[in-house]
Each structure stands twice: as C-alpha cells, then as structure tokens.
Amino acid sequence: MKTNESLLAERIKHIPQGPFNTHPIFAVKAKGALVTDVEGKEYIDFAGGIGVANVGHCDEEVVRAVKDQADRYLHTCFHVVMYEPYVELAKKLNEITPGSFPKKTMFANSGAEAVENGIKIARHATGRPATIAFSDAFHGRTLLALSLTSKMKPYKFGFGPYAPEVYRMPYAYCYRCAFGLEYPSCELACAYYLREFFATHISAEQVAALIVEPVLGEGGFVVPPKEYFNIIRKICQDNGILFIADEVQTGFGRTARMFAVEHYDVVPDMILTAKSMAGGLPLSAITGRAEVMDHPQLGGLGGTFAGNPLACRAGLAVLEQFEKKNLLARGEKIGKKVIERFRGFQEKYPVVGDVRGLGAMVGMELVVDRQTKEPATALTKQLVTRCREKGLLMISAGTYSNIIRPLMPLVITDEQLDRGLEIIGDALDEFSKA
C-alpha cells in the first residue's frame, strides 16, 4: 500500500520544491468538508483547496454536470468552435455582478490570468500604462500578477525584474495602520492618501487601473472600514481610472454575499473571479463594463483552454447550488460562529492579537507580544501542523505567515465546524501551557 511517506519521497524526487505543500499528505477522496488521505485518515477541511471548495468537495450536481459534459465534448477551443455553456455562464455573471450597466465577461484559466487580462483590457481601454496595487496584496504568480503581488519571500524573491508601471499604496490594515492612526479618528487617511499619491508616485492621468482585493486573502483576511472603498472609488472615477475588484478569493460567497464589494455598496468597473467559481475546475472570469471589455481589438484576447466547457458547466452548477442550498445564508452563520469562537480564543490566549472578518471570511492574527505586535510566524506554523495531527486541515496567511484563515466549504455541517474549532482551541491550549 502506498503511504504518505512513500509518496512524499517520490514527490521530492520528481517535483521541484518551488510548488509548495502545506501538509505532507496525499488525498484519495474528498467530499463536502472532508478529505481522506492515502492511509485512510479523515480530516475536516478548513482550507478548501485554498478557497476553491465553497460549494463543497465533489458536490453531486457539479460532478453530474462535468460527467455529462465529458460525454459530449471536452474541448473545441472557444476561438475555433463556440459552445453554449461559455455564453450561458458569461450571461449569468453579467447578471449577478454588481452594477446595472451593460457588462461583458470573458474567461481564462486561473486567478492570475484573470488579473493579467484585466490589466491588459484596462490599459487598452484607457490608453494609459500604470496600475496601482496595494501592500499585502496577492494577485498571482505570473509576471504581471506577481509584480502586483506584494509579499517578497517566497513569492517575488529572485524572480525580478518585475513588470514596470506598478505603484503600491498602503492598504487599510487597521491592526497595523501604515499611518499609525486609529479608526475612526483617522478619518480614512489611508483612502484619501490616494490623492497625495498622484503627486508623489504617479500622475493620475497615467493610471489605467487600481486593482484591489475587497478583503485581503493571502494578505491575511484584512477587512477595511466600510467607507474605504467608496472614497477610493470616487477618486478613481474623478480621474478616469478603472476600479478593478479582485474577488478571486472573496468571490463566490466567501463573505456571505456573492461578491465582497456588495458589503461596501461600491460598484467596480471590473470584477475578477476564479477559485470557487467552478467548484474545483480551473476557471476564471473577467467581468466588466461592456464598453471597456469590448475595447481590445478582435483577436487581442483569448487562450487555448480559456473557458473550458467542463469548467463552464461546473460553474453553472455551482451557481445553482448556491441558490438551492442557500449557501450565502449558511456562510453568514458559519462566519458568526467562527468569529465568536476566535474572539473567545482572543480573550483566553495572549497570542491571539486580532480577530476580524466579513461573512465566513474570518481571520485570527497571532503575535508574540500584543504590545509590539511582533508576528508569531513560527507558532502559527506549529499550530497548523498540530491541527493536522488532530485531524484538521488549515492554512495560514499574511506577509509574515502569522494569520489563520479558515476557508472551509460552506456546506460544512455544524458538527464538523464545531469539531474543527475545538481542535484549534485545543491546540492553542497546548501551546499556551508549553
């Protein structure tokens, strides 16, 4: 029988170390919020394949749609022979994304590709070269997306030179405010700083787009104050800059709304989605104002596999399941329970420096010292390992990898959720006594 250890030895021999692995285990099965490894050990999944399994692993309807599609055709390339599922899903995304103006959607394969295409389209439509991104942002690993990503090690280190014309603003990270201020007495200085930024970093008339995550994903589940995006959006609008929401991680119900921007009452010019959109198949989308999306010339956009029919069918099934299973309401409930438990941990364990969240996107930031806020990077890693040993899969986040970011499937049962939270509590308890 193959064991995790024997497969790991093979993995090390044949695959470079660059593509990282959080847990030294190999899956044989995944269903709902459970993952089983090759040795038959079952885990509660608080990682969801990094936010891809919002409708649950192997959702029956998603699997059924994919199987049905597999019996028809796997690939014709949308640029050679078109197919209906691509058009159907694009139409649905145009309907459900915020904004009552005419929209158009095109598909790609990954979040990074959505980012690349989004910026290409924005440059073409505005005739401007520059993009503004944020500290602690994550937008992917291809060269332009990597240039927009903030974290140096391990993501950017050694991979330069980066794409030009990327300018970086501080994010509204209230726990670690770049301006040393406190909300609300700060009066949103970080948002209004954008105006000064035009004088000191890049002239507004050279900026095609501002790209921002409505809640930082990889950056540590950082939730900006409610006024933040409206201020930024308005400044962009006044200066002819396209406002792009990267909803790759926040999208598809993670924050208990389909898109996190809906919490902020802000309408982006373009929304980028991927991850949970196709329930585990590779698919991403760029949805935006029709006149912007139509700007690039015929043949200027595309990709061999972009909008693969299996993935589009899966995407349509995912949307149906959100409705049928009322997953947004479920996300709200999950989030309430998680934030309540995490706040309980914060009261009990000094290592929990901050707890924040929006819907089911709740983060817990671990620090060595609450005064200095020194990130507890090593302890976070130990906690993730200990939780796995106890049967819970988790991943960390943050520039200093000191934030716990649960991304459990929204179909998780109450029992599984309680058990997962209990495991985190037990592990924190062990460490507090060590």
Ligand SMILES: Cc1ncc(COP(=O)(O)O)c(C=O)c1O
């Ligand atoms: C906000 C955000 N944008 C883009 C990406 C890149 O997506 P992918 O890994 O599919 O290229 C990610 C991935 O974690 C992400 O969280």
